[in-house]
Amino acid sequence: DRASISFEKRAELATNQVAKQLFEIIALKKTNLCISVDLTSTAKILDLLEKVGEHVCLVKTHVDIIEDFNSDFVIQIKQLSKRLNFLILEDRKYADIGNTVSLQYLNGLYKIGEWADCVTVHSLPGEGILKALNGSTNGVSRGVFLLAEMSSEGNLITPDYTKATVEMAAKYPDLITGFVCQNKDTFKDPGLIQLTPGVQLETSGDSLGQIYNTPEKVILDKGADIAVVGRGIVAAKSPETQAVVYKNALWKCYQKRISG
Numbered sequence: 001d002r003a004s005i006s007f008e009k010r011a012e013l014a015t016n017q018v019a020k021q022l023f024e025i026i027a028l029k030k031t032n033l034c035i036s037v038d039l040t041s042t043a044k045i046l047d048l049l050e051k052v053g054e055h056v057c058l059v060k061t062h063v064d065i066i067e068d069f070n071s072d073f074v075i076q077i078k079q080l081s082k083r084l085n086f087l088i089l090e091d092r093k094y095a096d097i098g099n100t101v102s103l104q105y106l107n108g109l110y111k112i113g114e115w116a117d118c119v120t121v122h123s124l125p126g127e128g129i130l131k132a133l134n135g136s137t138n139g140v141s142r143g144v145f146l147l148a149e150m151s152s153e154g155n156l157i158t159p160d161y162t163k164a165t166v167e168m169a170a171k172y173p174d175l176i177t178g179f180v181c182q183n184k185d186t187f188k189d190p191g192l193i194q195l196t197p198g199v200q201l202e203t204s205g206d207s208l209g210q211i212y213n214t215p216e217k218v219i220l221d222k223g224a225d226i227a228v229v230g231r232g233i234v235a236a237k238s239p240e241t242q243a244v245v246y247k248n249a250l251w252k253c254y255q256k257r258i259s260g
């Protein structure tokens with residue numbers, strides 16, 4: 001099963017170029033931690049990434065919460081991503097018809113397709129949404145994480161929806177980087193990445209429906225390849241120290257997992 005295969009080996013099995021790069025970065029930096037930088041100013045985001053960037057493989061953004069988004073921010077976060085060797089995932093959760101999503105991806109204030117290595121997408125509208133995001137912008141490979149499950153309490157995703165989402169993804173091997181999901185049985189392909197949010201050490205949830213699990217639980221029981229941590233690091237007294245705590249905990253679990 002995919003969980004027992006090393007990240008080095010899985011880089012060779014990936015068909016999407018972003019998935020391949022991400023597996024390689026994880027193996028090289030020995031970190032399967034994704035930081036969710038849910039901050040509302042560009043200065044705060046860049047300052048945080050300067051401190052934690054070396055400890056993560058992936059940086060997840062929500063650019064529509066930034067008060068002072070501008071093109072210089074894009075230049076700077078791209079420079080950080082090169083220097084500290086991480087990829088960028090814009091957690092846009094596209095969910096419209098293909099034509100609209102294509103416009104949302106390439107236009108507007110954010111021009112996400114120009115800078116994000118990969119984006120999150122809902123399967124809800126059907127596969128036109130995947131046709132709209134055709135895997136490259138300006139000759140650079142791009143990727144999609146499809147939402148197969150969510151971490152929040154009472155979400156309306158059913159097992160049938162999850163299964164149909166995984167089947168939809170199988171038709172787009174060049175485009176799909178992996179799934180945002182919560183369970184190891186959700187998909188089998190070892191060339192795809194399981195990204196799992198809802199990870200924290202201190203608490204089991206928030207007041208708005210988020211459900212948290214520990215690094216041990218998500219890597220060893222739930223099959224996560226990359227764990228997404230937001231407030232567990234961002235709201236800590238020392239985000240850098242806490243990033244190292246999560247990185248080490250997650251990596252130890254991965255090593256245990258592949259040693260069988």
Ligand code: 5BU
Pocket residue numbers: 036038062091147149150151152180197198199200210228229230231232
């Ligand atoms: P937190 O601070 O660790 O709770 O942040 C979690 C992040 O992951 C946040 O940006 C959410 O938008 C995102 N997320 C999630 O929490 N659960 C999901 O199922 C999906 C995304 Br999809």
